[in-house]
Amino acid sequence: MPKVIDHDERREHIVDVTWGLIMGGGLEAATMREIATAAGFANGALKRYFPSKDVLVEATFERALSMMHKHISAAVADQSGLEALRVMCYGAMPLDTKRITAGRVLLAFWEMSLSNKRLHDRYVEHLKAWRGLMHEHIKRARAADEIKTAIPDEQLVDEIVLINAGANIMSLVGPKFSTRKLQKQHLDTFFARIVQP
Amino acid sequence: MPKVIDHDERREHIVDVTWGLIMGGGLEAATMREIATAAGFANGALKRYFPSKDVLVEATFERALSMMHKHISAAVADQSGLEALRVMCYGAMPLDTKRITAGRVLLAFWEMSLSNKRLHDRYVEHLKAWRGLMHEHIKRARAADEIKTAIPDEQLVDEIVLINAGANIMSLVGPKFSTRKLQKQHLDTFFARIVQP
DNA sequence: CTGATTTGTCTACGTTTGTAGTGTATCTGC
DNA sequence: GCAGATACACTACAAACGTAGACAAATCAG
Numbered sequence: 001m002p003k004v005i006d007h008d009e010r011r012e013h014i015v016d017v018t019w020g021l022i023m024g025g026g027l028e029a030a031t032m033r034e035i036a037t038a039a040g041f042a043n044g045a046l047k048r049y050f051p052s053k054d055v056l057v058e059a060t061f062e063r064a065l066s067m068m069h070k071h072i073s074a075a076v077a078d079q080s081g082l083e084a085l086r087v088m089c090y091g092a093m094p095l096d097t098k099r100i101t102a103g104r105v106l107l108a109f110w111e112m113s114l115s116n117k118r119l120h121d122r123y124v125e126h127l128k129a130w131r132g133l134m135h136e137h138i139k140r141a142r143a144a145d146e147i148k149t150a151i152p153d154e155q156l157v158d159e160i161v162l163i164n165a166g167a168n169i170m171s172l173v174g175p176k177f178s179t180r181k182l183q184k185q186h187l188d189t190f191f192a193r194i195v196q197p
Numbered sequence: 198m199p200k201v202i203d204h205d206e207r208r209e210h211i212v213d214v215t216w217g218l219i220m221g222g223g224l225e226a227a228t229m230r231e232i233a234t235a236a237g238f239a240n241g242a243l244k245r246y247f248p249s250k251d252v253l254v255e256a257t258f259e260r261a262l263s264m265m266h267k268h269i270s271a272a273v274a275d276q277s278g279l280e281a282l283r284v285m286c287y288g289a290m291p292l293d294t295k296r297i298t299a300g301r302v303l304l305a306f307w308e309m310s311l312s313n314k315r316l317h318d319r320y321v322e323h324l325k326a327w328r329g330l331m332h333e334h335i336k337r338a339r340a341a342d343e344i345k346t347a348i349p350d351e352q353l354v355d356e357i358v359l360i361n362a363g364a365n366i367m368s369l370v371g372p373k374f375s376t377r378k379l380q381k382q383h384l385d386t387f388f389a390r391i392v393q394p
Numbered sequence: 395c396t397g398a399t400t401t402g403t404c405t406a407c408g409t410t411t412g413t414a415g416t417g418t419a420t421c422t423g424c
Numbered sequence: 425g426c427a428g429a430t431a432c433a434c435t436a437c438a439a440a441c442g443t444a445g446a447c448a449a450a451t452c453a454g
Contacts (some may be wrong), residue, residue, distance in 0.1 A: 005431075025312055032412060042433045044413075053412065101245055110370055114301065115222055120370070127371045151386060158379045169362045170355075173307055173317070174324045182355045189348060192368030193390070201452080202401075229442060239403045241443075250442065 011049050011059065015038050023101045027108045029104050030057075057112070061119055065126045068092065072133075082146035082195070085137040089187050092164050094171040095180050103168035130131045131157050149194040156194060163190070208256065211236050215257045220243050220298045224305045227254075254309070261302050262323045265289065265369055269330075279343035279392070282334040286384050289361050291368040292377050300365035328354050346391040353391060360387070 017039040021030040032053055036046050050056040075091040076084045094100040113119040135159045141147040149156075163186055170178035214236040229250055233243050247253040248291040271283045272288040291297040310316040331354045338344040346353075360383055367375035 024310055026200055028312065031410080033410090044434080045432050048431070059347055104311065106326060107304075107311075110366060111223055111304055111308055112416090113370060114304075115225065124373070127374055131374060155379055155382050157385070158367075158375050159360075159383055161375065162360050162367060162380075162383065163356075164363065165366045166359030166361065166363035169307060169366065170398075173310060174358075176321070177324055177328060178355050178358065182352055183359075185352050186356055186359065189352070228440080230440085241404080241445090242402050244443075245401070 007049060014046060014049055014056065015060050015063050018056060019063060019105060022060065022105050022108050025056075027112065028105070028192075058119065060105075061109050061122065062110075063124070064102070064109060069101070069126075069129075071129075073157050080140055081144050082141040082191075085134060085141060086187075086191055088134065088137070089160055089164070089190075090184075093183055093187065095183065100171045100175075103172055106168055107172065125163075129131055131161065134160060147194050148197045150197065151194070159190070163187075201258050204246060211243060211246055211253065212257050215253060216260060216302060219257065219302050219305050223301070224309065225252075229253075255316065255319075257302075258306050258309075258319065261299065261306060262319070264299070266326075269327075277337055278341050278379075279333055279338040279388075281339060282331060283384075283388055285331065285334070286357055286361070286387075287381075290380055290384065291365050292380065297368045297372075300369055303365055304369065324358075328358065331357060344391050345394045347394065348391070356387070360384075 014035065018030055018035050021034060021038060032046060033043055035056070036043055039046070046056065050059065054117065072088050072091055075087045077087075079087060093154055094103045109119065109123070113123045138147060138153045138156060140154075167183045167186075171180075171183075211232065215227055215232050218231060218235060222269055229243060232253070233240055236243070243253065247256065252348075269285050269288055272284045274284075276284060291300045306316065306320070310320045332350055335344060335350050335353060339350075364375065364380045364383075368377075
């Protein structure tokens with residue numbers, strides 16, 4: 001028996017490195033050679049852990065989605081209704097450096113998913129789950145009379161999604177205009193608004 | 198004297214073709230060979246009109262911005278204040294196929310501008326002009342007592358920008374969820390809101 | 395018709411890409 | 425300590441990229 005290696009751990013590390021490279025210079029910067037070097041390997045070494053670049057990219061994509069999912073789940077915790085919705089919204093916004101650079105990865109994946117059906121389907125699935133969760137919390141908040149606006153649930157959910165996607169973009173391309181303070185204010189105003197008739 | 202050619206017209210045509218290719222498959226699909234073929238030329242023919250790919254891409258980028266600028270200017274026309282703002286907002290939203298696919302190009306440029314200082318500066322300039330124009334109209338609308346909300350102008354402008362950017366993204370990656378109807382409703386609700394105290 | 399000049403084609407070159415193949419070093423179980 | 429399997433480095437290769445240069449074709453002035 002040869003050297004024993006935790007393959008899953010190695011894969012995690014390689015995905016970490018790929019993530020970092022995309023953060024720094026987009027997908028363009030994430031070449032197999034560059035990833036291998038940054039991970040401390042030589043040219044062809046990644047092949048043992050990811051059969052092809054597509055698979056590696058897909059794994060990195062998956063990481064982005066599961067990271068967001070975990071971040072939201074952890075924030076929501078045992079809360080429910082309006083407070084859960086609030087925590088979800090603030091948690092998904094690019095309000096610190098880590099989440100802003102994560103938006104860089106998201107941007108790359110948005111573009112890639114437009115020419116890769118597998119990735120696109122996966123993202124639609126994620127979107128469906130995310131929106132479904134928000135619907136759930138809004139429903140409960142309405143039942144508890146925490147939300148009183150006449151605006152339909154579907155519109156509320158969509159508004160959050162658009163604000164969030166827009167904030168991710170603008171934090172990258174125009175952070176001087178769309179400041180964190182403003183982005184927080186959007187959510188503040190939004191929540192102040194929906195608790196009223 | 199040889200064949201006489203309108204160079205500007207040729208450049209427009211080449212930019213058209215580049216635009217179309219980016220629409221279809223992102224920047225990845227817009228190779229010099231592909232552009233030349235789609236424009237009806239052979240491999241190296243573009244060199245007479247664009248010295249390098251960077252220049253061609255920059256010209257296409259410029260087209261995207263000026264297209265939006267023209268679209269807005271034409272819509273606003275001689276109007277002013279609230280009505281001008283309203284027309285601007287609806288005009289910039291991806292509410293038809295043409296504007297949705299234009300969002301595809303915008304997405305490509307957002308990503309590219311993150312690793313190209315020239316393009317980034319140009320986009321920031323555009324953003325500044327766009328936001329400035331909205332500020333102008335909001336100011337006049339307030340003077341005419343058309344807008345009564347206590348929300349600061351800067352926040353109103355930023356909200357429009359985020360909704361717009363988000364709508365552009367979601368029209369591409371999740372049109373099943375973020376429908377045109379919903380996107381229109383966001384603006385309807387927004388304008389119904391700001392005319393009240 | 396002739397000739398100068400631009401236009402566009404074609405070929406080629408140097409890079410960079412993803413990936414396959416080969417060999418060597420390394421480590422574990424016996 | 426030995427044998428066998430694994431891990432990684434290294435080289436190589438085909439494909440695709442942007443771009444440069446040489447050549448042929450086309451066109452208008454005279």
